[in-house]
Each structure stands twice: as C-alpha cells, then as structure tokens.
Amino acid sequence: MSEIKYEIIKKLGAISKSEKGWAKELNLISWNDREPKYDIRDWSPDGSQMGKGVTLSKEELAALKSLLGSMEI
Numbered sequence: 001m002s003e004i005k006y007e008i009i010k011k012l013g014a015i016s017k018s019e020k021g022w023a024k025e026l027n028l029i030s031w032n033d034r035e036p037k038y039d040i041r042d043w044s045p046d047g048s049q050m051g052k053g054v055t056l057s058k059e060e061l062a063a064l065k066s067l068l069g070s071m072e073i
Contacts, residue, residue, distance in 0.1 A: 009036045021045035031055070 010028040017023045022042045029039040038061045041053020
C-alpha cells in the first residue's frame with residue numbers, strides 16, 4: 001500500500017476534544033500534492049496519527065455552511 005502524503009496548509013480550528021486528547025479539527029489540507037481541500041477528522045494529541053474523516057471542496061463546504069445556517073438547533 002502506498003503512503004499517503006499530506007500537508008496541513010492551514011489549521012482552521014478544533015470542533016471538539018476527547019478525554020484522551022484527540023481533537024476533531026477543521027483544516028485546509030493538500031492530499032498527495034493536490035489542490036488543498038477542507039477536511040474534518042480526528043487528530044492525536046501530537047498530530048502524528050489521524051482518524052477517518054471527510055474532505056470537502058470549497059463548493060461543498062459552502063453548501064454545508066448554508067445547510068447548517070438554515071437548521072434550528
């Protein structure tokens with residue numbers, strides 16, 4: 001299995017943090033030297049490990065923002 005390359009271009013913020021220190025974060029990440037995308041996933045306290053997540057284009061993030069803005073919580 002080939003190694004996945006990534007570069008965190010910009011850390012946008014933490015959404016939550018677990019008791020074990022893992023943080024669910026929104027970041028702008030370039031995967032395998034491609035155009036950066038918005039990414040939501042869990043990261044270990046030292047940033048060396050990551051969990052499964054979701055990657056969104058700018059258009060998808062805008063649609064999600066609109067959807068969340070219309071929700072009543």
